[in-house]
Amino acid sequence: MSGSELESLEKVLESHLPEPELREVKRLLFGKRKLDFPACAVDAASERDFELKAYRFEAAQEQLRPPRRIRVGLIQHRIVLPTDAPVLDQVNAMHNRIGEMVEVAAMCGVNVVCFQETWMPFAFCTREKEPWTEFAESAEEGNTTRFQLAKKYNMVVISPILERDELHNTLWNTAVVISNSGNVLGKSRKNHIPRIGDFNESTYYMEGDTGHKVFQTQFGKIAVNICYGRHHPLNWFMYSLNGAEIIFNPSATVGALEPMWPIEARNAAIANHCFTCAINRVGTEHFKSEFTSGDGQKHHDFGLFYGSSYVAAPDGNRTPGLSRTSDGLLVVEMDLNLNRQISDKWSFKMTGRYAEYAEELAKAIRHDFKPNI
Amino acid sequence: MSGSELESLEKVLESHLPEPELREVKRLLFGKRKLDFPACAVDAASERDFELKAYRFEAAQEQLRPPRRIRVGLIQHRIVLPTDAPVLDQVNAMHNRIGEMVEVAAMCGVNVVCFQETWMPFAFCTREKEPWTEFAESAEEGNTTRFQLAKKYNMVVISPILERDELHNTLWNTAVVISNSGNVLGKSRKNHIPRIGDFNESTYYMEGDTGHKVFQTQFGKIAVNICYGRHHPLNWFMYSLNGAEIIFNPSATVGALEPMWPIEARNAAIANHCFTCAINRVGTEHFKSEFTSGDGQKHHDFGLFYGSSYVAAPDGNRTPGLSRTSDGLLVVEMDLNLNRQISDKWSFKMTGRYAEYAEELAKAIRHDFKPNI
Numbered sequence: 001m002s003g004s005e006l007e008s009l010e011k012v013l014e015s016h017l018p019e020p021e022l023r024e025v026k027r028l029l030f031g032k033r034k035l036d037f038p039a040c041a042v043d044a045a046s047e048r049d050f051e052l053k054a055y056r057f058e059a060a061q062e063q064l065r066p067p068r069r070i071r072v073g074l075i076q077h078r079i080v081l082p083t084d085a086p087v088l089d090q091v092n093a094m095h096n097r098i099g100e101m102v103e104v105a106a107m108c109g110v111n112v113v114c115f116q117e118t119w120m121p122f123a124f125c126t127r128e129k130e131p132w133t134e135f136a137e138s139a140e141e142g143n144t145t146r147f148q149l150a151k152k153y154n155m156v157v158i159s160p161i162l163e164r165d166e167l168h169n170t171l172w173n174t175a176v177v178i179s180n181s182g183n184v185l186g187k188s189r190k191n192h193i194p195r196i197g198d199f200n201e202s203t204y205y206m207e208g209d210t211g212h213k214v215f216q217t218q219f220g221k222i223a224v225n226i227c228y229g230r231h232h233p234l235n236w237f238m239y240s241l242n243g244a245e246i247i248f249n250p251s252a253t254v255g256a257l258e259p260m261w262p263i264e265a266r267n268a269a270i271a272n273h274c275f276t277c278a279i280n281r282v283g284t285e286h287f288k289s290e291f292t293s294g295d296g297q298k299h300h301d302f303g304l305f306y307g308s309s310y311v312a313a314p315d316g317n318r319t320p321g322l323s324r325t326s327d328g329l330l331v332v333e334m335d336l337n338l339n340r341q342i343s344d345k346w347s348f349k350m351t352g353r354y355a356e357y358a359e360e361l362a363k364a365i366r367h368d369f370k371p372n373i
Numbered sequence: 374m375s376g377s378e379l380e381s382l383e384k385v386l387e388s389h390l391p392e393p394e395l396r397e398v399k400r401l402l403f404g405k406r407k408l409d410f411p412a413c414a415v416d417a418a419s420e421r422d423f424e425l426k427a428y429r430f431e432a433a434q435e436q437l438r439p440p441r442r443i444r445v446g447l448i449q450h451r452i453v454l455p456t457d458a459p460v461l462d463q464v465n466a467m468h469n470r471i472g473e474m475v476e477v478a479a480m481c482g483v484n485v486v487c488f489q490e491t492w493m494p495f496a497f498c499t500r501e502k503e504p505w506t507e508f509a510e511s512a513e514e515g516n517t518t519r520f521q522l523a524k525k526y527n528m529v530v531i532s533p534i535l536e537r538d539e540l541h542n543t544l545w546n547t548a549v550v551i552s553n554s555g556n557v558l559g560k561s562r563k564n565h566i567p568r569i570g571d572f573n574e575s576t577y578y579m580e581g582d583t584g585h586k587v588f589q590t591q592f593g594k595i596a597v598n599i600c601y602g603r604h605h606p607l608n609w610f611m612y613s614l615n616g617a618e619i620i621f622n623p624s625a626t627v628g629a630l631e632p633m634w635p636i637e638a639r640n641a642a643i644a645n646h647c648f649t650c651a652i653n654r655v656g657t658e659h660f661k662s663e664f665t666s667g668d669g670q671k672h673h674d675f676g677l678f679y680g681s682s683y684v685a686a687p688d689g690n691r692t693p694g695l696s697r698t699s700d701g702l703l704v705v706e707m708d709l710n711l712n713r714q715i716s717d718k719w720s721f722k723m724t725g726r727y728a729e730y731a732e733e734l735a736k737a738i739r740h741d742f743k744p745n746i
Contacts, residue, residue, distance in 0.1 A: 006397045013398075016389045024379045025386075029402075031632035192724050207726065212733070214746045221746065231721050233606035233644050234730045241737045242744040259404035260643055260689040267640035270633050271606050294718075316633040345667075348604050351565050353580065357607045358734040360585070364614045365727045371615040373587045373594065 005304065010320040031317030040331070041107035048100050050077070051328035054108065055311070055319040057275075059335035068336040070219040072246065072275075073110035073155075074309045075101050077327040078283030083121040087134045094119055099149065101329055106153040108331045111180070111219040113149075114158035116281040117227050117250040118173065125198035125302050126291045133204070136164035139176045139187040151182030156217045158224055160250040162204075163187070171205040175224035175250065177215045185215050190226035191235055197294030198302045199228075212238040220245045220336050227251040230264045230278070233271065240272035245336050248277045254303040261308055262321070269312035273343035275334055282307040282327060314342040378677065383693040404690030414480035421473050423450070424701035427481065428684070428692040430648075432708035441709040443592040445619065445648075446483035446528075447682045448474050450700040451656030456494040460507045467492055472522065474702055479526040481704045484553070484592040486522075487531035489654040490600050490623040491546065498571035498675050499664045506577070509537035512549045512560040524555030529590045531597055533623040535577075536560070544578040548597035548623065550588045558588050563599035564608055570667030571675045572601075585611040593618045593709050600624040603637045603651070606644065613645035618709050621650045627676040634681055635694070642685035646716035648707055655680040655700060687715040 006012060009029075017025060045052035059067065080093035098115060105113050120135035139161065150157040156179055163174035173190035189208025193201050212235075214223045223244035229235040230249050239247050249265050265278035282305050290298045308321035311332040322328035343349060363369060379385060382402075390398060418425035432440065453466035471488060478486050493508035512534065523530040529552055536547035546563035562581025566574050585608075587596045596617035602608040603622045612620050622638050638651035655678055663671045681694035684705040695701035716722060736742060 006394070006401075009398060009401050012390065012394045016391070016394070017385065018389070021379070021385045021389070025382060028379075028382050028632060028635075192726065194720075195724065196719055207724075211745055214744065216746050228724070231644060231719070232725060233610065233640070234725070234727075237606065238730065238733055238737070241734075243746055257689070259401060262401075263636055263640050263643065263689070267606070267636050270636065271604060316630070316636070346569055346604070347567075351568065351580075351601070352605060352607070353565065354607075354734060354738045357611065358731065358738055360611055361614075361727060361731040361734060364611070365731055371587065372584055373589050373616055 005325050007325055008321060008323050030320060041104045044104045044107060045329060050101060051323050051326055053322060054331040056333040057313045057338060059338035059341055062337060065337060069333055070111045071109050071331055071333045072277060073105035073113040074277050074279045074330040075113060075115050076279055076282050076307050076309045076322055079121050079285055083285060084288050087131050102149045105329055110155060110331055112156040112222060114248045114250060114277060114279055115160060116279050117160045117252045118162050120162060121285045122252045123287060124201045124204055126287050126289060127203055133171065136162040136171050139163045139174055140184055150178040150180055154180045156180050156219060158248055160226060172208060173205050173226055175226055180218060186213060188213050188224040190229065192229045192232050194228040212242050214239060214242045214244045222246045224248045236268035236272055240274055244274055245339055246275040246277065250279045252281050252305060254305055258306050266312040266318050269314055270316045271348060273314045273339050273348060276312045279309045280307055281305040314339050378698050380698055381694060381696050403693060414477045417477045417480060418702060423474060424696050424699055426695060427704040429706040430686045430711060432711035432714055435710060438710055442706055443484045444482050444704055444706045445650060446478035446486040447650055447652045447703040448486060448488050449652055449655050449680050449682045449695055452494050452658055456658060457661050460504050475522045478702055483528060483704055485529040485595065487621045487623060487650060487652055488533060489652050490533045490625045491535050493535060494658045495625040496660060497574045497577055499660050499662060500576055501662065506544065509535040509544050512536045512547055513557055523551040523553055527553045529553050529592060531621055533599060545581060546578050546599055548599055553591055559586060561586050561597040563602060565602045565605050567601040585615050587612060587615045587617045595619045597621045609641035609645055613647055617647055618712055619648040619650065623652045625654050625678060627678055631679050639685035639691050642687055643689045644721060646687045646712050646721060649685045652682045653680055654678040687712050
């Protein structure tokens with residue numbers, strides 16, 4: 001094992017397992033995904049010091065619908081400057097880094113790119129308001145979202161930010177969706193806010209009020225389920241009921257939750273007959289002031305963001321994850337026709353009995369609910 | 374690879390990966406489960422030619438509640454006689470087999486045992502009514518459920534059967550729950566019925582009408598989500614809202630669904646802060662008459678039931694699976710206090726916003742629903 005952190009599960013397996021065991025283990029872990037497509041722009045990625053991986057999910061040829069093949073790009077990265085550098089320097093450094101990664105995504109023909117949760121150190125553990133709230137920006141006019149990448153590269157950009165809502169004088173954790181024309185299509189706020197250990201983000205912002213918006217883009221109908229919302233099956237489900245073909249899950253997650261990471265977004269793809277894209281940041285972020293956590297200890301960081309971004313398909317197949325330790329771009333070509341094909345085949349929506357659940361849930365939420373024991 | 378089928382994922386990893394990679398890969402795949410507890414009754418299992426595995430999930434010591442440690446047993450097995458043997462012989466042979474496996478479970482101190490879905494060949498693919506409907510029995514008075522194991526071994530028995538409801542002149546796919554006193558506690562019918570390829574079980578029985586019943590036993594509150602219901606997150610969720618501490622998922626599943634098997638029950642344990650037990654049958658079942666399937670082909674079997682029964686805990690940890698190819702008993706000791714501890718820590722229920730979902734779902738099920746696009 002090189003260094004103290006495993007680079008990725010797949011690399012370990014590939015180094016040690018003989019064929020045909022490796023093939024069978026990969027099938028059990030990832031399903032029968034199609035072969036990698038000829039990797040694009042490998043040199044550019046390598047020069048810029050990030051990992052580039054590319055996979056493809058195919059669908060059956062239909063008679064009446066042409067294939068709807070699109071390419072998504074998932075970007076994971078560490079913060080660029082130390083967390084005590086001037087705010088504007090930090091922001092600019094991150095913009096430069098994302099800029100050079102998105103350029104490579106463009107070389108790979110990516111149509112929809114999604115970044116990790118918030119363009120800033122994930123400093124909510126500190127409980128400090130300054131300087132972190134200075135990273136907040138308007139969804140419609142902010143620095144990050146004005147980012148001209150979308151138009152330049154004809155790419156839908158999903159940009160998760162810390163949003164400052166001047167009108168209501170509040171902050172939100174928000175994903176801004178920018179169409180490939182460069183216009184803001186809209187925004188989707190984080191629906192579920194963690195209150196766990198280092199992560200009581202409600203010190204800064206509350207549960208989102210934008211519901212389960214789905215964005216019609218030139219490349220399909222997309223939705224954004226931010227971070228902690230991945231633990232809530234109803235959240236994925238409701239995006240899907242509103243028509244989402246791809247649900248992005250920009251996240252910031254560490255430590256004990258790592259064994260759950262491969263499970264939840266993938267389960268959502270299966271249960272909802274859609275694609276899901278799970279994106280985590282990378283690296284350990286150090287904060288100058290010591291802070292306390294739910295474990296009774298004092299910290300200057302909250303551990304390794306373990307990367308491992310991946311895409312899951314409606315048939316249960318998934319890509320391997322990006323590295324646990326380094327910046328990376330995951331390019332995935334998918335034929336969106338697969339969603340309906342799998343839905344027609346497995347019929348989880350048809351057999352879902354939602355009318356019964358709507359009734360049961362309405363009863364179950366009442367304070368005087370009597371469980372069926 | 375010995376033979377044409379991999380015995381289990383874990384065995385391959387253990388044969389080829391060096392420490393410390395193995396330790397880290399196991400953490401990523403299964404989480405940090407506690408060590409095996411001293412295996413009981415290994416000789417008895419080996420004499421009777423089935424695999425015996427045992428694991429433990431611990432919880433933190435609390436000040437006001439004593440630990441609530443119980444042991445569950447999951448039994449997976451192939452059918453014993455060929456499917457064209459006389460029905461009564463098949464039934465008796467299966468009773469004998471289960472009898473000798475449950476005896477070993479008793480030696481291991483199991484408090485709650487659950488068998489796989491239906492005491493019969495999984496013949497619904499044939500579309501033949503005879504002789505398969507002869508396997509059906511009353512939930513309250515049937516042969517299987519009269520099985521005296523529960524009282525003999527002071528064990529709660531979950532016995533999934535093909536139920537004949539004489540009163541309504543219908544068949545159901547039903548789990549009978551027998552208390553450790555030997556009395557029938559009640560029954561739970563399969564809530565979601567597949568209509569996929571070989572598996573249109575609605576030729577035989579329809580969606581269950583027993584809702585999301587939870588059974589209070591001496592060893593905790595348990596529920597049974599039968600087979601295809603594992604694809605429906607709302608189904609798990611509603612058992613949990615009704616108080617289930619352990620949800621059993623007796624199943625019969627093959628082929629392309631194998632990569633999904635480790636995902637769905639485990640996701641349900643995570644999302645609902647409870648234990649889940651996934652049980653699949655083993656082996657390939659051959660039927661005399663050729664039948665057609667959703668793939669346009671003719672068959673005499675529908676492939677390998679891949680076993681791999683496992684238990685998942687609310688903290689996202691899971692046991693490795695039983696073998697893919699042989700009969701087995703999985704014994705798991707769990708401290709049920711872990712459910713509330715994890716719920717208090719991660720708070721998915723508290724942050725679930727169920728009132729909003731009840732409203733949204735009620736709207737979404739209407740035929741004239743306008744999605745939020």
